[in-house]
Amino acid sequence: MxxxxxxxxxxxxxxxxxxxxxxxxxxxxxxxxxxxxxxxxxxxxxxxxxxxxxxxxxxxxxxxxxxxxxxxxxxxxxxxxxxxxxxxxxxxxxxxxxxxRPAVDIDDHDAPAPEGGGPEGVAGANALAGSLDEALRTLPEAQRRAWTLRELGGLGYDEIATDLGLPVSTVRGLLARARTGLIQRMDGWR
Structure with missing residues (x-):
């Protein structure tokens, strides 16, 4: 340097x-x-x-x-x-x-069929995930970050406020608006 x-x-x-x-x-x-x-x-x-x-x-x-x-x-x-x-x-x-993960010999294990109805369940889950991704992209950046930290990261309001450098009240507002926006955009999946 x-x-x-x-x-x-x-x-x-x-x-x-x-x-x-x-x-x-x-x-x-x-x-x-x-x-x-x-x-x-x-x-x-x-x-x-x-x-x-x-x-x-x-x-x-x-x-x-x-x-x-x-x-x-x-x-x-x-x-x-x-x-x-x-x-x-x-x-x-x-x-x-x-x-x-312990090593398991594949010959000693018969995997159960996946839950969710086979290909139709997988296709439905993929479509839902795609719709959620699209809905998240429409949110403003601050709302998307707060929602991701809360729902995917499992952080509490105080932790999110610290990570984003915002007051807890602002984080609560961001999350409320993000949830409202996602509910409106994901209404067809109810």
Missing amino acids: TGSVVVPASLLDEAGDALLADRAADGDARAFAVLVRRHSGMLRAYARRVLGSNAASDDVVQEALITAWRQLPELRDRAAVRGWLIRIVGRKAIDVLRAQ
Whole structure:
């Protein structure tokens, strides 16, 4: 980081992901810390969704961030740092699941038929998931983030408020509006 310009912390907080990733790749720990604060809530929510455990998800996110710090100079598209971080968390979470699952010989196990009525059930579930994804995309960013952290991440109102840097009352309002919007858009699935 020889010869780099020192940037005040307040300006780093307002910088885009690409600039922060560039600076972090050059060894700027403060820029990396801003990236971590900005995306850690989503990373934890994603890890919880994959693992179903708070303790394991925190460990996975920590390991992923260590890996990210080491591999950041290799990232070509630094504007895509958020997706890259999510992929690292996903790979680490899958590694944890694989390590926890005992090996079963396939010849000793006859898998039960999936619940949900076979192909029709799978098609219906896929259609529902697609409709929910579409409905979520129509929500404003703040509502979508709050809803994702609450419903997929399992975070409480206080945790969401901390992650998003908002008052709890604002989080409650965002979630209420997100739920109302989703109910209206998903009415055909009732």
